Amino acid sequence: MTTRIDTRFAELKKQGRSAFVTFLMAGDPDPATSLEIVKALPKAGADVIEIGMPFTDPMADGPSIQAAGLRALKAGMTLKKTLELVHGFRKDDNATPIVLMGYYNPIYIYGVDKFLADAKTAGVDGLIIVDLPPEEDDELCLPAMKAGLNFIRLATPTTDDKRLPAVLANTSGFVYYVSITGITGAGAADSTAVSEAVARIKRHTKLPVCVGFGIRTPETARSIASHANGAVVGTALVDALRSSLDAEGRATGKTINAVAELTASLAEGVRGARAAAE
Amino acid sequence: MNIAKPNSYRSGPDERGHFGIFGGRFVAETLMPLILDLEKAYTDAKADPAFQTEMNGYLKHYVGRPSPLYFAERLTEHLGGAKIYLKREELNHTGSHKVNNVLGQIMLARRMGKKRIIAETGAGQHGVATATLCARFGLECVVYMGAVDVERQQPNVIRMEMLGAKVIPVQSGTRTLKDAMNEALRDWVTNVHNTFYCIGTVAGPHPYPTLVRDFQSIIGNETKVQMQEVEGRLPDSLVACIGGGSNAMGLFHPFLDDPSVEIFGVEAAGHGLTQLHAASIAGGRPGVLHGNRTYLLMDADGQIQDAHSISAGLDYPGIGPEHSWLHETGRVTYLSATDDEALAAFQLLSRLEGIIPALEPAHAIAKVMELAPKRPRDHLMVVNLSGRGDKDVPQVGEILRGKTK
Ligand SMILES: Cc1ncc(COP(=O)(O)O)c(C=O)c1O
Numbered sequence: 001m002t003t004r005i006d007t008r009f010a011e012l013k014k015q016g017r018s019a020f021v022t023f024l025m026a027g028d029p030d031p032a033t034s035l036e037i038v039k040a041l042p043k044a045g046a047d048v049i050e051i052g053m054p055f056t057d058p059m060a061d062g063p064s065i066q067a068a069g070l071r072a073l074k075a076g077m078t079l080k081k082t083l084e085l086v087h088g089f090r091k092d093d094n095a096t097p098i099v100l101m102g103y104y105n106p107i108y109i110y111g112v113d114k115f116l117a118d119a120k121t122a123g124v125d126g127l128i129i130v131d132l133p134p135e136e137d138d139e140l141c142l143p144a145m146k147a148g149l150n151f152i153r154l155a156t157p158t159t160d161d162k163r164l165p166a167v168l169a170n171t172s173g174f175v176y177y178v179s180i181t182g183i184t185g186a187g188a189a190d191s192t193a194v195s196e197a198v199a200r201i202k203r204h205t206k207l208p209v210c211v212g213f214g215i216r217t218p219e220t221a222r223s224i225a226s227h228a229n230g231a232v233v234g235t236a237l238v239d240a241l242r243s244s245l246d247a248e249g250r251a252t253g254k255t256i257n258a259v260a261e262l263t264a265s266l267a268e269g270v271r272g273a274r275a276a277a278e
Numbered sequence: 279m280n281i282a283k284p285n286s287y288r289s290g291p292d293e294r295g296h297f298g299i300f301g302g303r304f305v306a307e308t309l310m311p312l313i314l315d316l317e318k319a320y321t322d323a324k325a326d327p328a329f330q331t332e333m334n335g336y337l338k339h340y341v342g343r344p345s346p347l348y349f350a351e352r353l354t355e356h357l358g359g360a361k362i363y364l365k366r367e368e369l370n371h372t373g374s375h376k377v378n379n380v381l382g383q384i385m386l387a388r389r390m391g392k393k394r395i396i397a398e399t400g401a402g403q404h405g406v407a408t409a410t411l412c413a414r415f416g417l418e419c420v421v422y423m424g425a426v427d428v429e430r431q432q433p434n435v436i437r438m439e440m441l442g443a444k445v446i447p448v449q450s451g452t453r454t455l456k457d458a459m460n461e462a463l464r465d466w467v468t469n470v471h472n473t474f475y476c477i478g479t480v481a482g483p484h485p486y487p488t489l490v491r492d493f494q495s496i497i498g499n500e501t502k503v504q505m506q507e508v509e510g511r512l513p514d515s516l517v518a519c520i521g522g523g524s525n526a527m528g529l530f531h532p533f534l535d536d537p538s539v540e541i542f543g544v545e546a547a548g549h550g551l552t553q554l555h556a557a558s559i560a561g562g563r564p565g566v567l568h569g570n571r572t573y574l575l576m577d578a579d580g581q582i583q584d585a586h587s588i589s590a591g592l593d594y595p596g597i598g599p600e601h602s603w604l605h606e607t608g609r610v611t612y613l614s615a616t617d618d619e620a621l622a623a624f625q626l627l628s629r630l631e632g633i634i635p636a637l638e639p640a641h642a643i644a645k646v647m648e649l650a651p652k653r654p655r656d657h658l659m660v661v662n663l664s665g666r667g668d669k670d671v672p673q674v675g676e677i678l679r680g681k682t683k
Contacts, residue, residue: 056451056582057567059463060306066450078579104304105566109580131304131566135294156308158470163311181308182468 001148003125004097005173008047009208009229018225020045020270021210022263023101023234025052025068026085027077028241033251034072035088037241037259042096044260045267048210048230049089050128053082053102060130062185064235067242071249079106079115083122090123099152099173101128104140112140116147126150126173134166141170150174155201157181157193164204174208174229175201182213185235189214195227218269225273233266287534287609290600295484295570298606300599303483305569308467317485319390324492329385336381340414341371343378343496347504347660352630353646360515360650360657364633365501365529367664372410374403374636374665375497375525376478382493383476384411392474394418398462400427400455400521401591401638402434403665404478409443419443422461424454427590433669452584455521455594459568479522480598483569487598494528501660502532509658515540517649518662519642520612521556521591523598525664534609543601544645546587547614554586557614558597559605572599588617588677589637591665615644623647624667624674636665637674 012019022041027034041049054069054077061069086098100119107115107129119127127144134141134153141151150173158181159167168175177197179189189211198209211224212232225231237259244258245251281298290297303313323329337343346366354362367375380397387395395417399405405421412419421438425447428435438445451457459482466475480487480494498516505513516533518526520543533539548555555561558573565574567582575583575595585595604610615623623643628634635643642661650659667674 055580057456057460059460059568060308060467062464063450073581080579103566105574105576105582106580108566108571109576109578130306131569133303133305133307133310135303135310154307156306158308158311160311167307178308181470183464186468 003150005125005150008097018270018273019047019230020267021048021230021232022046023050024237025072026082027072027075028068029071029245029251030075031081035085036256038089040256040260041263044263046263048097050099050101053100055103060183062183064185064238068238079110083118086124087122097125099126100124104129104131112143116144120147126152128152137170152176154178168205174210177209177211178213179211180214187214189224191223198228218265221266221269222273225270231270281606297600297603300572300602301484301570304566305483312470313483319386320485320489341377344500345369350631356630357650360653360659362650363660364663365660368666372407376404376407378496379490379493380407380411387474394473395476396420396462396465396473397476398422398458402431406434406437408476409438409441413441421445422448422458424448424458426453430673431590431669479524480527481522487600490524491527491531494524495531497528498532512536512539513658513660515659517542517642517646519544519638521594523601525662529662541610543610543612544641545614546592546641547616548586550616556585556587556593559612560614567596570599572596572602591638613645615641619644634667635663636667637670639664
């Protein structure tokens with residue numbers, strides 16, 4: 001099985017550069033604007049798109065992404081509509097990988113098998129589910145692999161060498177290294193520590209390793225991207241989106257551009273990095 | 279009900295923390311190594327007689343155990359049925375059952391060399407117990423409490439601060455217990471290296487539901503012995519309120535394999551089950567939150583719904599996973615009591631027995647008022663009086679004054 005994720009990382013490897021991975025919340029600030037934003041991302045330089053599935057109780061997220069989820073829920077976003085958003089995006093773009101990121105409960109309630117079938121049909125390539133460690137692989141990871149979706153695992157600074165093989169065992173697509181112990185939007189990634197961690201993970205796997213949490217600026221994106229196969233930016237994009245909203249939290253004429261412009265400058269940072277050593 | 283009866287109701291969980299389909303370890307990878315460490319530390323501690331001996335010493339001399347099993351003569355007369363006994367957990371140091379569990383967890387934290395303790399709290403009783411033991415053992419203590427609960431449980435906020443704890447009002451989400459737990463988990467993910475998360479009820483990821491249950495089982499174990507002493511036999515029924523379910527599990531667990539004992543858990547029905555409430559078994563279905571699969575209040579999209587209860591300690595949209603399993607196996611019957619029923623019971627117990635209960639166990643008393651009259655005079659009913667009402671006096675006083683105006 002080859003997904004759009006595998007294809008994209010193979011292309012980037014040929015080009016000798018790292019991936020720029022964006023994260024935004026589905027339905028933030030409303031479903032229609034959210035679709036337009038996602039459509040604008042590849043042109044602005046996103047190589048892989050992560051889309052958050054809103055959840056009332058996002059235990060690993062900081063205030064920015066919590067608020068983004070609540071804006072989306074308030075605007076009527078549901079898991080079904082998140083899949084519709086991906087479907088809408090796929091009408092014009094059949095190459096950019098889409099990864100859904102979030103928490104297990106909405107998927108569990110939707111029904112695992114139905115969700116996997118609908119996600120595949122909509123054009124989803126991979127899943128990152130924060131509250132499903134390898135110990136719970138029977139729930140969604142193994143069924144997702146069977147359905148032809150990548151299950152992308154988070155590795156963290158607390159994942160030691162003894163535990164890494166378990167974390168990597170059923171992972172595919174890429175490995176997402178969380179550069180800090182903490183929630184999204186907190187702390188800053190330290191590029192020396194990150195490069196050591198990525199090297200450590202690479203001793204255990206041939207999969208691409210992307211790094212996220214704590215990357216906000218083109219400079220950090222560049223320095224992280226030079227040590228990894230990709231740099232993920234979420235909170236900074238969500239913050240740019242929020243700053244463009246009116247006092248009631250509604251989209252304005254500036255919203256789509258605000259996200260696209262920051263995406264472009266971060267993408268430039270990533271493209272400025274020399275490719276990570278294999 | 280809809281699943282096969284097990285040989286024993288006391289053998290769970292399995293090695294992955296499952297009670298039937300409930301429980302598990304649904305946490306971020308960052309926390310997983312810590313949870314495995316905790317499981318190991320707990321297994322080691324259980325096998326170490328010195329751990330139990332030390333704990334027994336503190337339980338006796340610091341907490342003041344055993345707590346009395348008291349025959350509530352006037353309540354019994356008033357209701358005209360079953361003979362009602364109160365398990366007096368409200369007489370423990372710090373005023374509730376919460377201290378039994380906190381003592382155990384703090385001793386584990388010490389074994390694990392952790393110097394910083396975090397906790398979530400609803401009514402503030404778990405927060406006060408945690409602040410107390412942190413003061414006793416010289417540990418840093420941070421308590422997360424929903425901003426709504428900070429308002430309605432002021433006396434406990436002041437107590438925690440006097441004990442040297444830092445109380446952080448949580449402004450996210452519904453600003454009650456569920457959000458305090460989210461925030462505590464966020465703290466834990468951030469401060470994994472030095473922090474021990476002291477969970478206040480039989481919820482969270484494995485092994486918490488088990489270890490909290492084990493530390494609270496002293497309630498049921500004592501009850502068994504005490505009832506044998508005064509009545510020469512087992513009780514016929516047990517009643518306890520349920521927030522996450524720790525005081526209930528502590529009383530119930532030692533009796534689960536005694537089939538003659540009827541067991542009732544009482545959830546908070548808030549304004550009523552068709553309106554805002556906190557009864558996850560009566561009004562919810564299985565889902566995944568805060569590290570485990572259990573009955574939860576949620577909408578069709580799997581979004582967690584706001585709970586409501588007059589009692590901050592029961593105002594939670596979930597329940598411990600073992601309770602979900604005991605519900606599905608039919609071993610325990612789950613009832614619910616509304617805000618108004620709890621208020622009436624709060625006043626009745628105060629007037630008849632001179633014991634002002636916390637609003638949480640007032641929910642249990644409310645159901646005793648229904649169950650006891652329907653049972654014969656030789657029926658022995660034990661209700662867990664999980665906490666005292668001092669913390670609720672300002673809130674209830676205001677409500678009652680409002681009603682008489
Ligand atoms: C006195 C008392 N009883 C009961 C509870 C509910 O918790 P649990 O269901 O875990 O016993 C609380 C929680 O704050 C409490 O303070």
